[in-house]
Amino acid sequence: MSVATKPAPPAGASSLAQNQLPRYTTQLVLVLSIAAGAGLSALFGGFSIVSFAVLSVLAFLVVNTVLSGVVEGRRKAKDKLVTGLVYTAFGIALVPLVSVIWSVVDNGMARFSIDFLTTSMRNVTGLNDQQALEGTAPFIGGAYHAILGTFLITGLATVISVPIGLLTSVYLVEYGRGRLAKAITFFVDVMTGIPSIVAGLFAAALFAVLFGVGTRNGFAGAVALSVLMIPVVVRSSEEMLRIVPNELREAAYALGVPKWRTIVRVVIPTAISGIASGVTLAIARVVGETAPLIVTAGFTSSINNNPFSDWMMSLPAYVYSQAMRPLSGSSPQPSFDRAWAAALTLILIVMLLNLVARLIARLFAPKTGR
Amino acid sequence: MSKRIDVGDLNVYYGSFLAVEGVSMAIEPRSVTAFIGPSGCGKSTFIRTLNRMHEVIPGARVQGKVLLDGEDLYGPNVDPVTVRRQVGMVFQRPNPFPTMSIRDNVLAGMKLNSTRLSRNDAKDIVERSLRGANLWNEVKDRLDKPGSGLSGGQQQRLCIARAIAVQPDVLLMDEPCSALDPISTLAIEDLIGELKKNYTIVIVTHNMQQAARVSDRTAFFNIAGTGKPGKLIEMDDTTKIFTNPTVKATEDYVSGRFG
Numbered sequence A: 001m002s003v004a005t006k007p008a009p010p011a012g013a014s015s016l017a018q019n020q021l022p023r024y025t026t027q028l029v030l031v032l033s034i035a036a037g038a039g040l041s042a043l044f045g046g047f048s049i050v051s052f053a054v055l056s057v058l059a060f061l062v063v064n065t066v067l068s069g070v071v072e073g074r075r076k077a078k079d080k081l082v083t084g085l086v087y088t089a090f091g092i093a094l095v096p097l098v099s100v101i102w103s104v105v106d107n108g109m110a111r112f113s114i115d116f117l118t119t120s121m122r123n124v125t126g127l128n129d130q131q132a133l134e135g136t137a138p139f140i141g142g143a144y145h146a147i148l149g150t151f152l153i154t155g156l157a158t159v160i161s162v163p164i165g166l167l168t169s170v171y172l173v174e175y176g177r178g179r180l181a182k183a184i185t186f187f188v189d190v191m192t193g194i195p196s197i198v199a200g201l202f203a204a205a206l207f208a209v210l211f212g213v214g215t216r217n218g219f220a221g222a223v224a225l226s227v228l229m230i231p232v233v234v235r236s237s238e239e240m241l242r243i244v245p246n247e248l249r250e251a252a253y254a255l256g257v258p259k260w261r262t263i264v265r266v267v268i269p270t271a272i273s274g275i276a277s278g279v280t281l282a283i284a285r286v287v288g289e290t291a292p293l294i295v296t297a298g299f300t301s302s303i304n305n306n307p308f309s310d311w312m313m314s315l316p317a318y319v320y321s322q323a324m325r326p327l328s329g330s331s332p333q334p335s336f337d338r339a340w341a342a343a344l345t346l347i348l349i350v351m352l353l354n355l356v357a358r359l360i361a362r363l364f365a366p367k368t369g370r
Numbered sequence B: 001m002s003k004r005i006d007v008g009d010l011n012v013y014y015g016s017f018l019a020v021e022g023v024s025m026a027i028e029p030r031s032v033t034a035f036i037g038p039s040g041c042g043k044s045t046f047i048r049t050l051n052r053m054h055e056v057i058p059g060a061r062v063q064g065k066v067l068l069d070g071e072d073l074y075g076p077n078v079d080p081v082t083v084r085r086q087v088g089m090v091f092q093r094p095n096p097f098p099t100m101s102i103r104d105n106v107l108a109g110m111k112l113n114s115t116r117l118s119r120n121d122a123k124d125i126v127e128r129s130l131r132g133a134n135l136w137n138e139v140k141d142r143l144d145k146p147g148s149g150l151s152g153g154q155q156q157r158l159c160i161a162r163a164i165a166v167q168p169d170v171l172l173m174d175e176p177c178s179a180l181d182p183i184s185t186l187a188i189e190d191l192i193g194e195l196k197k198n199y200t201i202v203i204v205t206h207n208m209q210q211a212a213r214v215s216d217r218t219a220f221f222n223i224a225g226t227g228k229p230g231k232l233i234e235m236d237d238t239t240k241i242f243t244n245p246t247v248k249a250t251e252d253y254v255s256g257r258f259g
Helices: A025-043 A049-071 A074-108 A114-118 A126-134 A144-175 A178-192 A196-211 A218-242 A246-254 A259-286 A291-296 A315-324 A333-364 B043-049 B080-086 B102-106 B119-132 B152-165 B182-195 B208-214 B238-243 B248-254
Strands: B005-014 B017-027 B032-036 B060-068 B087-090 B170-174 B200-204 B217-223 B230-237
Touching (some): A114 A144, A144 A315, A178 A218, A259 A333, B005 B043, B017 B217, B032 B043, B043 B170, B043 B230, B152 B170, B152 B182, B230 B248
Antiparallel strands (some): B005 B060, B217 B230
């Protein structure tokens, strides 16, 4: 490695100057390390992507640090070592994220189409799948009923959770004093940690008591999801309401505005962008819940518009049923493809919700323009 | 629409802590009364009892009488909201509502209470209040812009416009210039001179020159030591307080020999 070092400054030139490596050194070392990593990996027991990555990173960290230590001194060497480690950690964190998205997109695109989004599984049987594989009939069967179910169930869960959650947080921030407020905060924290299957069993048991054992419908699923959603909404809205400056409340009181109007017209509007994006993220959090929906809303292959009666499909349950119980035992591939396509749909919905959250936050943010 | 305030033997508490003890004073209408004194002596705490803002803090309470033209603010069945509609307040830091435009900030007192206003009335109130606060010429072309985009001094004058838009009888000002530069301070002091033609004004200030410039009467508060309650030491005409005070502590404070 021919890395030029600047000549040491002549004595007395400047007491502040010291040896420095040229700025492109790090990039150069990186390129060389990757080359060396590839070479070493091929040398020791055949090329593999894992040993290539590990060897390249190790080579880079060692060479870059040692080189810097020799030329520039200890402090700079430490700086380069830690910078390298931070980037490595970042890279490792990206691996699962990218690979999940990659595999879902790669496998899901096979069946992902307008047709998939607009048809249900009604009257689709293993025979259709076999014929499709043989090429004698087109692939049929989609996830429309599951998408519809997911939207209905999550929508209902939002309608239940947002008023309860928002009002609870208003109570905690504006009114709650003493033991009751502390107890509520404590139980909200506990609820945040409830496993989702427990929430599902709670809703299933509640509906069994109220409407008879074995009652499953979309509304029961929505109740299960709101058990999971309420604590998230309470927590995020509480944070947002707390950061509204007290001065704004006092300004409103000093104008002779009653407390409830101050909350409704000043405090909540000031915090609305944060509350709205918190709610959207809470929705994104529960939209992929599987276990509570399986025990409360069940499975179906037909479109069900009514969340208050009969079983209702949801996207996670659809993925689960297509992957674990393919329509045709002998040729399961079409079912697997459908499961991947549904997973892709779910990821797209979550992504969309996150974008919506950002948009809402920007739209409602207090204006500061001049 | 300007009213007098009489305070009779007022004790102010935070929980069990006595913050201000035994204050009695008379505040004349259409005049400026300044409260001076060292930090922590209870000036701000006391001024907040004059429109029942004190009790917004959990555990805070008051003993004694505050009479607004003879009516007790702390009498039974007195709604603090009604009190605050008659006794307006301007705070230390400018606090325009960030979600509202300049126009809506001025109209906040009506809008937040959902008072019905015709378009013309609203326009008149906005112009009258902003002119009253010496801000009209600076903002008349951008009334729809957010109030938070103004400079600190302009924001404080916007807050004054907001406070006088509801036409209170008394205007309380808790260190209104402490966050402002000298030019904005001058603008607000001029404004106080204008406002006293119509309002009873009470101002808390740390700036003794300011108290001397703007006020007709001055009240000096002091505190014996940490944890002790603040007390009203002396109240008199401003010229007398600054030239020939009766009490030694007042003289030490206004002449800078305090502590």
